[in-house]
Amino acid sequence: MKIKNKLFLIVGFSSLTTVLLGVFLYFTFQPFYITHLLIGLIVSLTLFIVPTILILLDSVIRPITKLTEGMEIVSLGNLGHKVDVRSNDEIGQLTRATNDLVSKLVTANQNLEEKAQEATRELSRKIEELDFEHKKNIEVGGKTLVEKAKDEAVLASIGHGVVTIDRDGNITFFNKAAETLTNWKSEEVIGKPWFETVPEMAGSNTLVSREGRAVFKALKTGQKIFTTTVILQKGSGKIPVAMTATPIIYNGETIGAVGVFRDVTHEKEVDRMKTEFISLASHQLRTPLSAIKWFCEMLLNGDAGQLNPEQREYTQNVADSSERMISLVNSLLNISRIESGRIIIDPKPTNISQLISEVISEVKVKCDVRKQQIAVSIHSALPLINIDPQLIREVYANLLTNASKYTPPGGEISVFISKNGDELVSQVSDNGYGIPKKDYDKVFQKFYRGENIVKIETEGNGLGLYLVKAIIESSRGKIWFVSEEKKGTTFFFTLPLGGMLAKKGEVTLDS
Amino acid sequence: MSKQKPTVMIVEDESLLLQAISKKLELNDIATIPCISGAQAIEHLSNLLELPDAIWLDYQLKDMDGIEFMEHLKEKEAWAQIPVIVVSNSASKSKVHRMLTLGVRKYFLKAAHRLDELIPIVKQFIEENNTQI
Secondary structure, eight states: OOHHHHHHHHHHHHHHHHHHHHHHHHHHSOSOOHHHHHHHHHHHHHHHHHHHHHHHHHHHHHHHHHHHHHHHHHHTTOTTOOOOOOOOSHHHHHHHHHHHHHHHHHHHHHHHHHHHHHHHHHHHHHHHHHHHHHHHTSOBTTBOHHHHHHHHHHHHHSSSEEEEEETTSBEEEEOHHHHHHHOOOHHHHTTSBHHHHSOEESSSSOBOOGGGSHHHHHHHHOSOEEEEEEEEOSSSOEEEEEEEEEEEEETTEEEEEEEEEEEOHHHHHHHHHHHHHHHHHHHHHHHHHHHHHHHHHHHHTTBTBOOOHHHHHHHHHHHHHHHHHHHHHHHHHHHHHHHTTOBOBOOEEEOHHHHHHHHHHHHHHHHHHTTOEEEEEEOTTOOOEEEOHHHHHHHHHHHHHHHHHTSOTTOEEEEEEEEETTEEEEEEEEOSSOOOGGGGGGTTSTTOOOHHHHTTOOOOOSOHHHHHHHHHHHTTOOEEEEEETTTEEEEEEEEETTOOOOBOOSBOTTO | OOOSSOEEEEEOSOHHHHHHHHHHHHHTTOEEEEESSHHHHHHHHHHOSSOOSEEEEOSBOSSOBHHHHHHHHTTSHHHHTSOEEEEESOOOHHHHHHHHHTTOSEEEEGGGSOHHHHHHHHHHHHHHHHHHO
């Protein structure tokens, strides 16, 4: 029942009771006094209103209090709490509506939470993406992470071992090939000292000192260092490697070094085979050549009886051919020695004038036969120059012999030695046949002989200038020429006045 | 006792070269003891009543190399006194140096020299050795 109806009922019922009570009192207390009536009215009103109020309180205040308490519980966080409802009046409806509201609120809250979580997840994903993008573009040593990743992929995929070390010699990077070559895993060596972790062998039993290591030298000198060495692998293995150490220079300061190394086992084997071939060639070819040479000599000497002119001519032809063959073998051997890098370069303080005089006295015999003049002009104040006399003698001998061979009888040959800055410049000129223009780029090639001179001068194997160039270049010098057909040729070459660098090798020329 | 002719022992494993050298020396009035191997040379030295005045040695023999041969020569005092010249196919610095320290008087590269150039040198060593004795 609605509260309004209850009130009406109560008020109606109490008014009726009051009127009935008044009537009853009026008839009971005659004569009528208005005072009695009023007292009666007040008493009856009081008697009926108080319980009415009490009833009202019970049906209205109590549910409201319950609702208030319920709301307090809900507000404290217990969203599942429901207020008990029995009545169907406004308060009951209010309570039900409140309960409903709370449960809707709970559902809404749950949805909201889910949505918030979803949004949070989305947000953190976005943040991560942004962070990655950001990191990608952070410059690391002048490179972005993307570039760095590319570099690492390149380093990982190349066949050479690559190791980087910091300025203290500790390993900071170790690529796949380095792992294969040393048997160490990258994670085992990062942060460890390179020199102790991967030692190098100096001899069969001794290790290369720290100061002797290429990477150390690169760190200390800031120069690129190349060496061949033997590294000890993890375990007991060892392999020969070619090692290039390059300093890492940042802002003018050496902050570390890179070592790049490769297995040269195969190259060593090829080298050994080449050496064997050279020794085989020298032995096996020189033996029969010596026999031809010596028997021809004896025939020509008349040791087997006098030869008639025709026999003498033929025997001389055999002897000449064998000499050419011997010189060819010698040239080939020398080229093999230079090419193999096994040649010993043994610089000694040398008096160039004296060396040239010696060479000229040898060549002069042939020049005299051909009635050629040799003029020599040498800078007067040349210091002793630190060169390998045997190698440089070979250069002058070849150039002078060529000048004589490729100049008609009666021609002129001149040698001019000057100083230009820190270089010694040598010129060997002739007024001979010259080099055809179309052959200019072939002059220093192996077995090249000028088209114009092959017919004129049959002697020559096309190896002289190739050898000369190889010697000059291994002496840190340069060689070039100017030429005009039928006018002559001038060969120029330079040698550093500082001298040649000594090189330990195994062989010398003509041995 | 003075000998009629000086004698040179030739140790050369190439028979043609051995023949050429012997012939040339004989033409120059030198007696020869041609040996085709190192072992044969050592055997001859052990059996000969008179030792040769010089030894002409090839470095690379089939049965031994020059270094081994020189070490054999050191086994007997008298053998070690015989002057040795080496005429070889290869004359690398280290090889030449090694042989000279082992007592070899002179080292020649075979194809680079005429026999005519070598004979006087052999003769000279024989003379030097004889005057010393």
